[in-house]
Amino acid sequence: MIVDFLMELREEKLYLYLSLLIGFLYGFIAQREQFCFSGGIKDLILFKQTKRTASLLVAMIVAVVVTQYSASKFEFDLLDTRYFTNVNYLFLVLGGMMFGFGMMVSDGCSSRHLIKMVQGDKDSFFILISLAMFSFLTYTLLAQYNDVIYQNTLVEYFQIDASFLMNIYLVLAILALALYFSLKNLKNILETWDGFLIGLVIASGWVVTYYFINELFLEETLQSLSFVYPLGKAIEYGYTKFESNIFIFPVLTMIGVLIGAFISSLFNKKYSKKQMCDTSAFNPPKLWLKMIGGACMGIGGILAIGCTVGQGLSGLSTLSFASFIAISSIYFAGYLTAIYMKKTNSLVACFYFNFR
Numbered sequence: 001m002i003v004d005f006l007m008e009l010r011e012e013k014l015y016l017y018l019s020l021l022i023g024f025l026y027g028f029i030a031q032r033e034q035f036c037f038s039g040g041i042k043d044l045i046l047f048k049q050t051k052r053t054a055s056l057l058v059a060m061i062v063a064v065v066v067t068q069y070s071a072s073k074f075e076f077d078l079l080d081t082r083y084f085t086n087v088n089y090l091f092l093v094l095g096g097m098m099f100g101f102g103m104m105v106s107d108g109c110s111s112r113h114l115i116k117m118v119q120g121d122k123d124s125f126f127i128l129i130s131l132a133m134f135s136f137l138t139y140t141l142l143a144q145y146n147d148v149i150y151q152n153t154l155v156e157y158f159q160i161d162a163s164f165l166m167n168i169y170l171v172l173a174i175l176a177l178a179l180y181f182s183l184k185n186l187k188n189i190l191e192t193w194d195g196f197l198i199g200l201v202i203a204s205g206w207v208v209t210y211y212f213i214n215e216l217f218l219e220e221t222l223q224s225l226s227f228v229y230p231l232g233k234a235i236e237y238g239y240t241k242f243e244s245n246i247f248i249f250p251v252l253t254m255i256g257v258l259i260g261a262f263i264s265s266l267f268n269k270k271y272s273k274k275q276m277c278d279t280s281a282f283n284p285p286k287l288w289l290k291m292i293g294g295a296c297m298g299i300g301g302i303l304a305i306g307c308t309v310g311q312g313l314s315g316l317s318t319l320s321f322a323s324f325i326a327i328s329s330i331y332f333a334g335y336l337t338a339i340y341m342k343k344t345n346s347l348v349a350c351f352y353f354n355f356r
Helices: 002-008 011-033 037-047 051-074 089-105 110-118 122-144 146-150 153-157 168-183 186-216 228-239 249-267 287-303 308-317 321-343
Strands: 085-088 159-162
Touching (some): 011 110, 037 089, 037 110, 037 321, 089 153, 089 287, 110 122, 110 249, 153 159, 228 287
Antiparallel strands (some): 085 159
């Protein structure tokens, strides 16, 4: 009966619904368990807790395994994605470090602020506006001055036509080893169910875009979840008065994330703004500084070809070495920023995440 219903849908509507569903599932799961890259760093530095880090590692492992299996099964070439072609390692590192700094100062990465906003955090709205504006400005300027920028000697030196493809067994071995130390006890693997499901969501993004790009002749590339570029694209849609006749996949999934996180927050109110902790004993960044962090994420996410999700999950699942460099730069800068913030009493955690 369900199959018959799906068959009766026009493919354009099915593309719309599936894209929204993928975003919905990510938003619902991430809100339910507060899945968060920057949160994992904060937990580690403040409390020596690794639950959210373990969930992240499980998401990476599942995303890699299922994406690579899907690519083999459905015969689509991940080497044609943006994570392999025309990569500039200088931009990857600089952009990654800007993003890592920005996500700690603003207290969350791009996807995290989407979830925090629907939970009732007003600061996240302004941070997302800043992020989206600078994302739009950055990719617009890069496109407009492409020839000038890439003819610079230093920029040209770090430019490569195709990124290195990493060995899947080596990548999985490193991730599995990191997961082993993060779990503390192997039975804790059951508590990382959110990472398992999010890994599947990432892999499903590749399959959906592969099918519909071919069926609908869409002017899009093979892709999965990412959040910096679609936030900038949302600004562009408004700027051009919605001249485009179809929303692109990452924008649709972003809308789905908002819907999923909002619905989850209705049943999971303990993370709402009303439940936030007393920060009077701390010195958290002011809103203007958080917005600067958002701007850094907007610029950095474009230069690094993705955010924590776009590179750390979607990109890494392709086994692109460029994605490894990008997410390593994000994590390194985020970790150093968090250490400095702890020393200045500005690193605040309102909730405690640990294994049961």
